[in-house]
Amino acid sequence: MPRYTPPSHAASEITPRALFDSRRAFIRSAGLGSIALAAGALGLGRAASALAAQKFGALERSPFSTDEKQTPYKDVTNYNNFYEFGTDKREPAQSAQSLRLRPWTVTLDGLVARPRTLDIDSILRLAPLEERIYRMRCVEGWSMVVPWLGIPLAALLKQVEPLGSARYVEFQSLHDPAQMPATRLRVLDWPYTEGLRLDEAMHPLTIMALGLYGEELPRQNGAPLRLVVPWKYGYKGAKSIVRIRFVEREPATSWMRAGPSEYGFYSNVNPGVDHPRWSQATERRLGEFLKRKTLMFNGYAEQVGQLYAGMDLRRNF
Ligand SMILES: Nc1nc2c(c(=O)[nH]1)N[C@H]1C(S)=C(S)[C@@H](COP(=O)(O)O)O[C@H]1N2
Ligand SMILES: [Mo]
Numbered sequence: 001m002p003r004y005t006p007p008s009h010a011a012s013e014i015t016p017r018a019l020f021d022s023r024r025a026f027i028r029s030a031g032l033g034s035i036a037l038a039a040g041a042l043g044l045g046r047a048a049s050a051l052a053a054q055k056f057g058a059l060e061r062s063p064f065s066t067d068e069k070q071t072p073y074k075d076v077t078n079y080n081n082f083y084e085f086g087t088d089k090r091e092p093a094q095s096a097q098s099l100r101l102r103p104w105t106v107t108l109d110g111l112v113a114r115p116r117t118l119d120i121d122s123i124l125r126l127a128p129l130e131e132r133i134y135r136m137r138c139v140e141g142w143s144m145v146v147p148w149l150g151i152p153l154a155a156l157l158k159q160v161e162p163l164g165s166a167r168y169v170e171f172q173s174l175h176d177p178a179q180m181p182a183t184r185l186r187v188l189d190w191p192y193t194e195g196l197r198l199d200e201a202m203h204p205l206t207i208m209a210l211g212l213y214g215e216e217l218p219r220q221n222g223a224p225l226r227l228v229v230p231w232k233y234g235y236k237g238a239k240s241i242v243r244i245r246f247v248e249r250e251p252a253t254s255w256m257r258a259g260p261s262e263y264g265f266y267s268n269v270n271p272g273v274d275h276p277r278w279s280q281a282t283e284r285r286l287g288e289f290l291k292r293k294t295l296m297f298n299g300y301a302e303q304v305g306q307l308y309a310g311m312d313l314r315r316n317f
Contacts, residue, residue: 006305053215065133071144075286084180092220110246113161127155134230143283149211166246171238194238195251231300264317269298
């Protein structure tokens, strides 16, 4: 079985330039955080979120960003997989609009020293919001380039002081049948659950996204917060998260339960390992006609290859 040998220089350290940029971004984003907080305190969250999407203004662009052409906003927000709102990709843009975004809390618990439940508006103020333009690839064979706004997931996870015994993190999406009628169909085992190894979760490329294209996250894209792991297939990016649990053993995920032979825990983008129904060798960017080659780890091998040194990625798919 082939073993994975990572490229020789892992570029996963954050540069001083990145730190400098993100501090400046924080100064600008702090303003919005307090507006959102005030609205929440006054119970205006629901009314406010029914208005046009809140703008975050110009933020610093993370050096982890790609300079490839960005997928048009209308494609990013009208071609979605969000099965709680229907299995048709055009459906969530309509059916998710009734999702209530305030109040919203995220519980972090499990193997941690300080379990906490954090309000979404306090999460917005945890770390400087940065623009991260990432390539995204769905296992179905389409891909896009999305200008996310987010914070490093590590900034959120550190709030609860994970114990040494915590080796994996499990993410749970909201499951509210009253707001998500499509969950009456048992296409997946709800709540939508995903997982990462702790070192993957702490990697500087992994973000909790709170917005895209300079605005707060549209509901169909997983508002008010969703995971983005750019070197893994799209389904690892759980949407509308309400709970993050630190565990010792590899957690089962909704997709693994639905089809263990089709979906593995790692789900790293890998052109050499096909899904039983879809080739992973090539992909089609939304809005483009010709297919392009899929890159190992979706083009992020320099940064993440070291995480999988010596692993058999055909077995650990
Ligand atoms: N809760 C939840 N999260 C989810 C999904 C879902 O059905 N429910 N679909 C996943 C899949 S398969 C993909 S490709 C991405 C799509 O994200 P996007 O619509 O923002 O492009 O979300 C992922 N996160
Ligand atoms: Mo997907």
